[in-house]
Amino acid sequence: MSTEFLTSALLPVPHGFATRAGGCSEGPYASLNLGFSVGDERARVEENHRRLAQAAGAPLEALSRVSQVHGDRVVEARRGEGAQG
Known part of the structure; x- marks a missing residue:
């Protein structure tokens, strides 16, 4: 199964959403974790x-990447900011 990457024509900025398909994780994480x-x-x-x-x-x-939480805070991604896991 290949990795799925979904986009929407409704958003005018580069974006995408992953599904859990196409990953290499195993056991309880068996997906695109x-x-x-x-x-x-x-x-x-x-x-x-x-x-x-x-x-x-x-x-x-x-x-x-961001960690999604429910709330009213908006995060703007900028080139060169952030940290890898």
């Missing part, structure tokens, strides 16, 4: 990030 803090092997999560970047047609360093 992108979380470094859930107990999955780091090497598998890193490979899943590489697969996502490839599906998006972008270099790995071009991707941004």
